[in-house]
Amino acid sequence: MRYTTLGQYYDADSVIHRLDPRVKLVFTIVYIVSLYLGNSPFCYIFAGLFLAVVIRLSKVPVRYMLRGLKAVIFLLLFTAFFNIFLSQGDVVFQWGFITITRQGIETAVRMAVRLVLLIMGSSLMTLTTTPNDLTDGLEKGLGFLKVFHVPVHEIGMMMSIALRFIPILVEEAGRIMMAQKARGADFDSGGLIKKAKAMIPLLIPLFVAAFRRANDLAQAMEARCYHGGNGRTKLHPLKYRRLDFIAYGVLLLYLALMIVLKIVTKS
Amino acid sequence: MEEFIRLQDVVYEYHAYAEEEHEEETVRALSHISAEIREGSFVVVLGHNGSGKSTLAKQVNALLLPTEGYVYVCGANTRETPEEDLWKIRKNAGMVFQNPDNQIIGNVVEEDVAFGPENIGIPEEELARRVTRALEKVGMEAYRMHSPNRLSGGQKQRIAIAGMLALKPKCILMDEPTAMLDPMGRKEVLETVHELNRKEGITIVLITHYMEEAVDADRVIVMDRGQIVMDGTPKEVFSRMEELRAIRMSVPEVTELAYELRKEGLDLPEGILSIEELTEALCSLN
Incomplete structure (x- = not known):
């Protein structure tokens, strides 16, 4: 019975699990965008803390989150390698033809952090949403x-x-x-x-x-009378509840703070 | 009782391509079939592979439309119904297929049972009620939240039946629903079907090649090469031993034994269908 659960859904009863899949989809997309919005270390620290809180709320063990990272470790090292060795800027270390610059290290770290947060953020969604809910969420969320x-x-x-x-x-x-x-x-x-x-x-x-x-x-x-999507009803239609609106509120707050941080730390 | 399904001189032909000659060939699967099925009856259709029995069921369900002739379901003519309204016919005449895996659509049992009524736009509260009722009727309410992948063949078939019941059909057509099941599963499904016929008054058309399944029917129709060759009560049909043998059909073992005994000169009545009947007949000989 190896294939009974598909994807990587982790079954638990948490606030995050109970959220409407549409909320989680929007959340993930906004979170990914926010990672490319901020540029300073503060922004990443903030994004990281935010994710840590959400992971804590989701009751998904951290090792499950790390498992998702294993798959991209090669990509991670690869980008870091090129960023470190092939960037121009202030030289901090030189040996033969190898030069390492301060800017290079900075970019490498930034990219790595971004990638890690991005993977963890999106795998949190698949860990807390059943494939069925995800499909429902996509269908309804993209209805427009x-x-x-x-x-x-x-x-x-x-x-x-x-x-x-x-x-x-x-x-x-x-x-x-x-x-x-x-x-x-x-x-x-x-x-x-x-x-x-x-x-x-x-x-x-x-x-x-x-x-x-x-x-x-x-x-x-x-x-069984299937004749397309028109006039179909659903046994369990997706409905926003209070929790979902709160989540949207939290997301807006997060986004606002991120923008503020970006502006403040820039100068 | 009114006629619920009426077939009038139905012919169905399809084109087949011979594998080597690249020639088109017209195959006549049904040739001039006329029959009526009354509401509330339990009809078994027997026949070999290729006798046209599955095609017949698909005609009633409007999955196939006749080339000639007409099929009426609850007064609606399948050939003259516009395609976008065919589902209204299918709502009255549900169909259960042979392969249990290939007819379950939902990822959870209750979702699958709800699929039919969802399609005809039943509102939410009524939907949940229908799912519960349908699952109760087939005795699967305990599996409501299970994944269909973990169920046995017989259970899957009962879910498929529940999926039909949720549409509240007047008739259920079954295309060899037991062919892929083990004996236990077969028994489960047949018991469910008989109960639906008895308690809910749902018309059942059971297509099968197991003779034993025909014994308890109200009416047996035997098909061969696209035609109805026999039509009557199980007793009547199984009495015609020689004719059945001529089209390579067997009869239930007991019936065959009784037939052989009769041929040896024992004074037994024709068309014995059950062991009890035979025992009684044998005991009353002295």
Whole structure:
């Protein structure tokens, strides 16, 4: 039962978990923007503190947050490396052709901090929101795009169907793999290219089966009176509650403080 | 009782492409079918693969429209209903499919059951009530908040039935709902279906190739090569042993045993369907 929870949702009962997914989406976007708004160390300290408070409120253990960082550690080191060694400015250290400048170190640290906060901020959203809620939030939150003929409902429906079918397809892939192995297929040995080639007899039946399923599902949906998003109701429609308005208030306050900090620390 | 579903001289043809010759070929899946189904009845449609029994169900559900002839569901003609209104027909004649995985749309059981009524725009409070009622009727209320992925085949099929019930249909068509289930799951589903027919008066059209499932029906329709070849009560149909054999259909084991005994000269009545019946008949011989 490895695939029963998708994404990286961490189940807990916290204020953050109970927030409307739309609020969390807006929160994440505004937070990311704010990271590029501020430039001084104070701004980052403030943003970091703010995130720390939110993490605390979310009851998600810190090691879960750090796990998200593991994936980008290479990117982090990579940008830091280039920033340190390839920046022009006041030289602080020189050895042979290697020069390290004060500006270089500053940029490297700034970029690293930004990236860390950005990753942690956005993974906090996926950690506290179930994929279903996220889809609902996207569908409703982006509803205004309908004016521009963006098929918001259809995209939302596709996302939730994809979520529903991922575990089924994973199971099916496992079954096909076993069937192929039973007939002597080798998925484990050889180099990258050989392994990739070995995947072909796995992928083709998987695709064929997926198309067949899609056809069945479309019929089942039609049989249950599905006729597009118009006139549909929802069992649990998203509704803003008091908590959500408070959260928006906090967000505005945060943004205002960030701008003030930016102006004050600039001079 | 009024006629709820009426098929009038229905022909359905589709185009198939032969794999090698690249030639178009017209396949006639249904040829001149006429039948009526009364409200509240339990009808079993039997037939081999390719006999047209699934196509027949999809005609009633308006997933397919007849090439010739007409299908009426609650007085509405499927061929003359504009496409955007076909869902109103489907609301009256729900359909449960064979593969339990491929007809569950929601990521949570209650979400899936709500999918149908959501589509026809049922308001929120009524929706929740309908979901509860539907889950109660199939005995799955304890699984309301579960993920469908963890349920057994029989349970998934009951959820699919609940999903139909939430639409409050007058009739449920079932296209081999038990074909992919183990014996336990099969029993679960059949019991649920019979109870719905008895208690709620919902018309059931059960398509199957298990003869045993036909024994308790009000009416059995046997199809072969796109035509209805037999139509009657289970007793009537299963008495016609030779004809059934001619189209490679078997009968329930008990019926077959009784038939063989009769042929050996025992004085047994025709069309014995259950072990009890046979026992009684045998005991009364002396």
